[in-house]
Amino acid sequence: MTTRGGLLPLAGILLAVLLVQGCAALDPFAPPEQRIERALEAGDYQRALELIEQHEPEPQAEWTERREEIERAAETGAAAAMDEARAASAEGAVARALEILEDAEQKLPPASERRQYIEQLERQRQVGLQTLEQRHDILEARALVQQLRLLEVMRPLVRRSEQLPDDPDRLAQRRDPLARSLDGYAADTEGEERLELLRLAQNLAPASERARRIAELEQELREAEAPAVEDEVPRSTINARLRQALEADDLATAARWCRSEITPDADASGPDQAAQRAHRVLCEEWRERRDARAEELLEAGRGHYSAGRIEEALEHWQEGLDLAPDHAGLITAHERALRVIERLESLRVPEPLPATDEATPPADVPQAEPEAP
Structure with a gap:
């Protein structure tokens, strides 16, 4: 044994x-x-x-x-x-x-050549997998946003949640993980691509910090697209053009000249100091008028919204956001109006085609004269 x-x-x-x-x-x-x-x-x-x-x-x-x-x-x-x-x-x-x-x-x-090529292919494989994984997450996020919106519209139309084509709670579990992935992808991108990813993440899982980043990036992009102020424009000329814009109630042009803040000069004296003070006063006036105009547009939009004129409300709120992109009330109202419009579009029933009467000949076909008895 x-x-x-x-x-x-x-x-x-x-x-x-x-x-x-x-x-x-x-x-x-x-x-x-x-x-x-x-x-x-x-x-x-x-x-x-x-x-x-x-x-x-x-x-x-x-x-x-x-x-x-x-x-x-x-x-x-x-x-x-x-x-x-x-x-x-x-x-x-x-x-x-x-x-x-x-x-x-x-x-x-x-062989060193073979080893180097293996390392190159491995890097290529990893980059390709990461890129495809990112595209997959973006597509899934877009589809998830649409699914959740559709289920939100369908929920009031069904008697029991089991009648919905999918479980909203199960789908919602993917919101936060996908939003975090999109935030990570956005950190590695720039400009419009970053803004698109952040907006998509915000649609999935709203967050105040992300909303702040979106507003800042939108402002940066608008400033980048705005016409550049001429170099070496005299301070007196900047103030004169700013004053003209305010007198014409052209707040968008005034914003351009206020973005070209006159750099304070500690050694300035006489006219230069006066120009600096004038510029600050004019820009403060522009900010007050801009904020007041934004509030007016917000209230005007609310009036249209309460009356059921959603498109008109959306136009007013968009105009307000063009002036004050960081205005929290306008942002919330604008997003709410967009959601309502999407719901209305999803509920819209196509109009039936007009019925054709076979017994009635077309207008351009002459009718036969009745036979004499």
Whole structure:
């Protein structure tokens, strides 16, 4: 019993060795020449060269020439593997190209060119996966926003939640994770692309901090698109144009000149100090009038909204946002009006086509005169 129990672990160890060594180690007691040939049959040139180094098979002269043949065959195999991998990569099959090169790494002598190409393909694969994952998340986020809005519109029309095509609570569980992913993607982008990602995240999971970032980015983009104020415009000219804009109640143009703040100069005296003070006073007037106008547009829009004139309300609130993009009341009202319009559009039933009366001929076809009795 003791002998048999001791043989079982030994058999397991030998089996593990055979699995690790592969075909070249199926017979560990075979002569080196035979094991070398088996390695060559398997295309494992690296293993064959290692066996030649380790065991120095006889006759040495013959195996010296044989080794040179194996090295040439290995070079040919390495070139073929690189060509095959490049062809696969050119077709977009990056994973297949990596498989080819990783198999070559195991069976062929080391090569710096092959190793560098493997690293390049691995980087390419990672970038491609990240890009596709980002696109997938964006598409899922857009679809989720539409699904939740549709279910919100459908909910009042059904008697039981089970009658809805999907479970709103289950869908809502994806909101926060997707919004966080979109925030991360936005951090790696700039300009309009960043703004689009942040808006999409905000539609999924509203957050005050994200709303602040959106407002700041919108302001930056508007300022970037605004006509640049002429360089080296005299301070008196800036104030004169600002005053003209205010007199004409052109608050948008006034905003342009107030964005070109006159830099305070501690050493300024006389007219320069007066120009600085005048500019501050004029811009303060512009801000007060802008805020007052924004409130007027907000209230006017509320009047249209209460009367059911949603489109008119939306126009007033959009005009107010153009003047004061950070106005919280206008932002909330504008978003609410957009949601209502979307709901109304989703509930709109197409008008039926007018029925055709086959007995009535078309107007342009002359009717036959009735026959005389």
